Amino acid sequence: MATEATGGGLEFHPMDQFVVSPLFGNGPVAWYTPTNVTLWLALTALASIALLVLGTRGRAIVPNRAQSVAEMAYGLVHKMIEDIAGKEGLRYFPYILTLFMFVVFANLLGLVPMAFTVTSHIAITGVLALAVFFGVTIIGFAKNGAHFLDLFWVRSAPLAVRPVLAVIEVISYFVRPLSLSIRLAGNMIAGHAVIKVFAGFAAIAAVAPIAIVAVVGMYAFEVLVAIVQAYVFTILTCVYLKDALHPSH
Amino acid sequence: MEGNIGELGQYIGVGLTAFGMGMAALGVGNVAGNFLAGALRNPSAAAGQTATLFIGMAFAEALGIFSFLVALLLMFAV
Amino acid sequence: MFSLLQEAATTAVETTEGAIVIDDATAHGADAAAHGVEGAGYATEAAGLPQLDITTFGNQIFWLVVTLVVLYLVLSRVALPRIASVLSDRQGAITGDLMAAEEFKLKAREAEAAYDKALADARAQAQTIVAQNRAQIQAQLDEAIAKADAEIAARTAESETRIRAVRASADVSARDVAQDVTAELVRTFGGQADDATVGAALDGRMKGAVQ
Numbered sequence: 001m002a003t004e005a006t007g008g009g010l011e012f013h014p015m016d017q018f019v020v021s022p023l024f025g026n027g028p029v030a031w032y033t034p035t036n037v038t039l040w041l042a043l044t045a046l047a048s049i050a051l052l053v054l055g056t057r058g059r060a061i062v063p064n065r066a067q068s069v070a071e072m073a074y075g076l077v078h079k080m081i082e083d084i085a086g087k088e089g090l091r092y093f094p095y096i097l098t099l100f101m102f103v104v105f106a107n108l109l110g111l112v113p114m115a116f117t118v119t120s121h122i123a124i125t126g127v128l129a130l131a132v133f134f135g136v137t138i139i140g141f142a143k144n145g146a147h148f149l150d151l152f153w154v155r156s157a158p159l160a161v162r163p164v165l166a167v168i169e170v171i172s173y174f175v176r177p178l179s180l181s182i183r184l185a186g187n188m189i190a191g192h193a194v195i196k197v198f199a200g201f202a203a204i205a206a207v208a209p210i211a212i213v214a215v216v217g218m219y220a221f222e223v224l225v226a227i228v229q230a231y232v233f234t235i236l237t238c239v240y241l242k243d244a245l246h247p248s249h
Numbered sequence: 250m251e252g253n254i255g256e257l258g259q260y261i262g263v264g265l266t267a268f269g270m271g272m273a274a275l276g277v278g279n280v281a282g283n284f285l286a287g288a289l290r291n292p293s294a295a296a297g298q299t300a301t302l303f304i305g306m307a308f309a310e311a312l313g314i315f316s317f318l319v320a321l322l323l324m325f326a327v
Numbered sequence: 328m329f330s331l332l333q334e335a336a337t338t339a340v341e342t343t344e345g346a347i348v349i350d351d352a353t354a355h356g357a358d359a360a361a362h363g364v365e366g367a368g369y370a371t372e373a374a375g376l377p378q379l380d381i382t383t384f385g386n387q388i389f390w391l392v393v394t395l396v397v398l399y400l401v402l403s404r405v406a407l408p409r410i411a412s413v414l415s416d417r418q419g420a421i422t423g424d425l426m427a428a429e430e431f432k433l434k435a436r437e438a439e440a441a442y443d444k445a446l447a448d449a450r451a452q453a454q455t456i457v458a459q460n461r462a463q464i465q466a467q468l469d470e471a472i473a474k475a476d477a478e479i480a481a482r483t484a485e486s487e488t489r490i491r492a493v494r495a496s497a498d499v500s501a502r503d504v505a506q507d508v509t510a511e512l513v514r515t516f517g518g519q520a521d522d523a524t525v526g527a528a529l530d531g532r533m534k535g536a537v538q
Contacts, residue, residue, distance in 0.1 A: 015325070035386055035390075037387050045397055045398045049398070049406070052402060056406065059416075061417050074410045123384040123388055131395075182311070183314050186318055190317050235303055321376055324376075
């Protein structure tokens with residue numbers, strides 16, 4: 001078994017940190033069982049609420065630290081939607097901000113030692129991506145009707161290549177939720193697994209200092225990746241939203 | 250030596266997917282380098298294009314992540 | 328946790344094998360074996376990538392949807408209106424402050440203009456006062472000069488009359504002296520000198536001299 005790759009007393013279990021297990025007892029995981037996923041989802045939601053609700057409690061004209069971070073997140077997402085999807089996109093601002101806050105806090109909380117990273121699970125990111133995909137498709141058809149299909153029929157191209165482009169466009173459209181979910185989950189899995197592997201090397205005294213330095217470096221890199229991936233997830237959502245609102249170009 | 254030929258192929262395949270990582274690194278580096286070259290020519294226009302930069306990097310990097318996914322599938326799911 | 332499951336699975340598989348080999352298993356043993364097979368299946372899936380363990384998907388999706396709905400409701404009902412109001416308040420405050428600053432600037436400009444005007448007025452007034460004074464002084468000066476001129480003229484005239492009188496009196500005296508002298512001379516030389524003849528001769532001689 002691959003996880004049992006033992007050699008010279010080294011034991012790597014880089015994937016064990018992703019196992020879903022019930023919080024109480026050892027029973028099977030039914031759909032309602034409170035698991036570690038539930039715990040960390042709840043913590044993610046609480047952290048987002050703490051920042052955006054408790055942080056802005058003062059409603060100060062001159063903000064304190066928490067309030068300015070909350071306003072920064074708000075301004076970042078607001079400006080992103082306005083720049084990419086236009087003014088009409090602001091109708092969906094609350095959901096996109098929810099997505100951003102959820103992803104960024106799930107990623108960052110996942111970096112707490114011994115934590116469980118909910119965004120490293122395909123099931124979670126898949127639901128997020130599919131929600132964006134179906135939401136955007138429904139918005140596209142509701143706003144533009146059949147004209148939404150202009151997205152696939154590139155009128156600026158010569159007639160002869162349009163069918164080929166249409167096939168490519170359709171494929172790329174349906175790959176979107178896949179790439180959106182795999183990108184996020186893959187980044188999280190990869191980063192955490194690499195940290196875990198380096199941490200495993202720390203068991204050998206000779207390479208332990210290098211391993212520890214590597215863990216610190218990877219950790220800093222992962223903090224960056226956590227934020228950048230949340231940003232990328234949100235920005236791609238905005239790009240898809242723009243396609244739904246203005247399909248013909 | 251022990252083990253079977255299937256496991257051997259599995260590990261070789263996993264190792265080969267590391268090439269995907271290198272290719273993605275080339276892609277991301279290309280995106281960032283070209284952005285920097287353009288930004289130095291016209292610094293005033295650079296600020297408005299950071300979103301495009303991130304989108305491009307995300308697309309380039311996604312394919313590297315796909316190779317990582319293939320590696321994981323080979324290691325654990327096959 | 329994970330290793331526990333695996334251990335359980337391994338034992339379960341062993342039990343199953345045992346059950347198959349040993350034919351005369353009791354009902355209880357068969358039950359245990361069946362349970363073991365189930366457990367083994369579960370554990371084998373868990374042994375792969377945890378992300379691909381389909382049995383946990385329902386759980387994750389359910390809790391994710393709950394979390395997202397709660398987060399969405401809280402953010403859209405409480406947080407976003409609050410932040411939006413704070414931002415618009417701040418924008419309002421900034422705009423208000425800017426307008427107040429503009430007003431103050433305008434006021435300052437007005438004050439400066441008023442100051443400039445006052446300064447110009449004061450300067451003009453000073454100029455008029457200076458001009459007035461100068462004119463007054465000039466008038467006084469002119470008057471004084473005129474007065475002095477008049478006085479000088481008067482004195483000159485007076486002096487001239489006196490000089491004329493003196494000269495006239497001097498002429499008369501000179502004529503008397505000349506008459507006396509002439510009469511004496513004529514007498515001395517033995518002539519007969521009456522006053523009228525001497526006077527006429529003197530007048531004739533003096534006509535050119537006195538003039």
